Amino acid sequence: MAAPLALQLAVAGLSVGSAAAITGIGLVVCHRATGVLNLAQGAVAMATAFALRQCVVVWHWPRALAVACCVLLLAPGLGFLMDVLVFRRLQRRRAGTAETLVAGLGVFVLLVGAATLLWGTTPYPDAPVVVPATPLGTPDGLLITLDTAVELGLVLLLAAAVGALSRWTAFGTALRAVVDNRRLAELSGIDADAVASTGWAFGAFTAGLTGVLLAPALRLDPYGLPLLVMETLAVAVAAGLRSLPLAIGTALLLGIGQSELTMLHPSGAAQPLLQAVSSGLFVVALLAVALLPGRLAAGLSALPPAPTLSATTAATVTATATSAARTRQIGRRWAAALLLLVPLALRGGDVRSLLPGPGLALILLSIVVVTGYGGQISLGQAGYAGLGALLTGALAGGTIPGLPALPAPAALLLATAVAAPCGLLVGWPAIRRRGLALALTTFAVGTAMSRFVFQQPSLTSGLRLDRTGAWADDRLFYGVELALIAAALLAVHALCRGATGRALGAMRDHEPAAYASGVDVPRLKLLAFTAGAALAALGGGLLGLGAQAFDPNAFDPVLGLLWFAAAVGLGADSASAAVLGAMVLTVLDASTTAGVSAAAIGLLALVRGRLVHGRRAGTGGSTAPVPPEQPPLPVRLSPFGERLVQRLKGVPE
Template sequence: MTLAATLGSDLLRALLQGTPPGTVYALIALGFVLTYKTSGVFNLAFGAQASISAAMYYKAHTDWRWPILPALIVSVFVLAPGVGLLLERLVFRHLRTASSVAKIVVTLGLSIAVPSIFELVFQFQGVAGRTPEGIVPNGAGVYYDPFGVYPFSRNELMTMAVAVTAMLGLAALFKFSALGLQMRAVVESPRMTELNGIRADRVSALSWALSSSFAGMAGVLIAPRFNTLAAPDFFNLVVVAIAAAVLGKLVSLPRALVGGFCLGWIIALLGTFLPRWSRTQTWLRPFQENLTPSVPFLVLFGVLVFWPAIRRAREASDPLSGVDPPPSSVGSGARGASRPRFSRVIGLALLVGIGVIVFIRADTSWIFLVTQAVVMSTIYLSVTVITGLAGQISLCQGTFAAIGGFTVFQLADRHGVSVLLAAVIGAVIAAAVGAVLSLPVLRLGGVWTAVATLAFAYLFDSVLVKISWICGGGTSLLQGTRVPRPVVGPWDFADDRSFLVLTVIVFIVVAFAVTQIRSGTVGRTLSAISGSEVAAESIGISPARARVTAFAVSAFIAGLGGALLSIHQRNVNYGSNFSPFAALFWLVLVVSLGARTVQGAAQAGAAFSLFDTLILRGTFMGWILRSSKRIPEIFPINPKWRFVFFGLGTIQFARHPEGLVEHGKRQMRRRVDALRKRRTGSGGSIDDASPVSTPQPSSEPSNETDTAVVPVGETTR
């Protein structure tokens, strides 16, 4: 056979091979764009929605031995749209005026909470070894080969058939029904549509149901390909969807469709041809080995970096988008040192007291947990900087932390550098990576910062981790990434108690630095930018420069914390500590509890490591009842509940960006003030007396917002 003929048949084979996944990607991209355009929600929980349908199908078909059709109907046509409707009605309808960044945080929380709720309700475990089945009997075993170059499995054929039918159905709905017309109108401009007497709410609810079924269908179809039912793996799907949608410029459904197909083909083409090139170009190997996971991230990252015009896609779409009242800003310096000094002293004394008791009385496992809590609190301070101060959502904090951990492993284990020095070097490297990464990300801002950092995190996860000089490569798989404990002069930190002291010192130093930055020039500058970027620029602030600083500082802290965590565990443990999905939970935890204060970070750290043992296993209850035997029956509670609690906790973030704890405190303070006022008889509170009401993000824009209130935050430009 001649070379040309081989090339031709290879090409054809790659295209045929890429088509079935391409149709699924297209399906996901369609659903994603549909929600994004009808409700303005950049739905990162899309993968979670796909995963629960896939899990439901597995549960019904494999566990309960239902026939295929009813299992499919329940999972794709009942559960999926139901979840979509619920999310729209209970969550996103009330967040319509929230900023896009706040909405994205809520979807992150949901992508952690939703699969956990499902698993709790149906007692489902998405562990490895439970191979999902397709929607035709014997789908992976029977092949058809229509062109003589690539045999399609029955699963693949069915996938294409179902996906294409769904797409045609959507097209028909849009083209021929009144509802489709309304939906198209809402896509153009929800406000304009409402002014024409169509209830955008209802249309948006419907499109949520529709897109959710698309997600569900994609989940069921792709599960056999993925060979997994674990929620984190499905989270990748949303990145694939965004990549496909971005290829389609995020504005039109047909283009998203084409983008999905292109992605499928690109992956298959590279899968066919890369192995040949990498024979001579060895640096291509890591890419070749992890192709399917890495291509979407490469594409997405590339597009975001080289084509920043993409971010204007939505802003330009709704001519009436300026009508909405401005959303409250996400990040800001926490003001209000009005807390009385004595309550602060009491709090501190209590903390020190507990610390001393832990230090003296606790056994090894408690010391371990407390140390972990302190280290995690340090890492969470990096979220305080980037989200609390700069108002940016970074989803690659885990990657920065991993860079710190791996640096310590490389330098200390392989080159014999002192461990603490290696930790600092790791933090510096992380800071440098953060600064460089922020350069392209800066021009994007808002939702796109989140997406670009997510793409980077997955790029690191799927490609860079496998490179020897970064993360150890082949040998580390067998030996683990060993990290020694430091010895400084007379102190040997191999002892857990002394290491706890070290971590507490590091936490205090970092926390002090963060408060200094917050009250200093950098903090004020960042607070000004997140308050109003145009106004900040108008007084000569360069937002780009300020954000590079914020990213670098945040990455430094994360790197330092990651190094400490690895030293603590004596191993980097990348998969369980720093994977993108694990890092998602960090962000969710911190923003639910309070992203703006050191206290919030500390509480998040404590919640991460102690919530399960202390609360859910009933230990705390046992202490109150003074007997471990009298702990009520409901304990131990399934640890998944914490994903549910904190995942759903993000919903309030959109309304009260200061976090649960801080919000609770403010409410309490307000009530105490009111009570005190009533006692002294001076009448209503200050808020009642002031001429203008505070701008509260409300679901219904009220008339007074237009005239009286000083609007705060960004307007449309």
């Protein structure tokens, strides 16, 4: 007798649910021990899965030995290294959320880049199976397999071990003390570094475990698995990054729910939607916890009000204080302009390989506007870029009901105009969110766009991105790209100078003080996100037209993370650095093997985080006044003011 389908599906869903639960446990424990939400979790999972495949498939190691080496040595080792090389420094000087977040993304991008370098981007279908799906028995006709039983057992075992450890051992007490007040804990003789290292190692161990458990069900490539694990962030966030039972419960429920949804077969338009939701239930959950007021808003926004990225970026939108900074800026501008012009002198095939440059530059520029100028973390710009490409294709292909097929230039501009208000999708939530909460929200929105829009065949069929007429010529199209990027730079310059630029800087540097100074912060945030969406959409549209096709993978959310790391690593608040960086990355992509650019970005984000801080500390130490660059205004105080100044000068020192 067969068990009811619903029950069978529930058991099947337990497998994915367990994997998510293991990652959830790791994220929660690591956050408890270090106060950092490990965004590199997915990349560690991917690296471990690749390493296991290398050991088993290429080097023919015994499976058990390989699993032990990868999960028990390599993954925790990676976590330990991340702590020692990256996060320990940040925590010692109490770096803000934004800084640790960028560091986590740096590690993420570095690992993705390294994996791409080592193993390429072609997916491997042969990731070794760790626990075979041997049938264990069929109580009441319900098929139970070994892998499900082992995974569920691992979840319970880990949860029990962590629970016991934190409740009944001295280590657990130390852990709670370090989380509460690191400095005080150290004064009490607790080795806070050891506690943090243990947290990182354990988090990475769970990531590795998740990776090797999930990999056989997927085709292993450097982007897919990290994204899948990033989506399970939903589980940890739903648990407020604190409660293990809640994280495990959410993970299992989502796994089961995802499985149960496959039972429904609605007809018509609901069918593809349901399929998308059932395959992306974790994304739906991430979107829900990110957008709904409640846990995320309460738990994560309440982090210490560390001013946003201004802490890591030294220069300013409106004023460059030193002549050295000004020289650097002029140098960057010339270099960017030169690099942009070089392709015009190249042969046809070379021009084509550099066509993505200006599009990418526009996307990085959008991050400069939103994050560098406005101080709002946005990990979802890839979503807007994809939207730009998709809308351009749809408008040019005439797939939007009631609209005729437009010529490509008109389609591109209209797509940009339509995508801009979509920036409000993250702009509204951003009004009340900061730091980590905002990062997760923007990432969730970007991922949802990718999952539920770009990867839906019904929405991406009939797109037309081929260039006809004058635009068919690569060199001429590149000229058009140059004109557009020049226009965009001018628009950004006009927007971000003067009073608006200063207000943006004020919002970025200290939001409460900006409010108190009369800055309309909500309106300014909406403006920043709208402008960012328009720039990214224009860039995405150009990327699509350059490639003459819509490729959802070109706007993968993982690429969005990579672009964010690049823009921040290059100096989040410099438009010329963004353009320069985009061209260098395009040249790297065109001339070297895949992965070099990603690895370079990862290193840049990690190194830059430290360098900038050093330079900042340097400027802070000097008290020598800088001579004013303009003669002071001939100010005349009122007689009262003059008397007051005299009186203040007369104050005894």
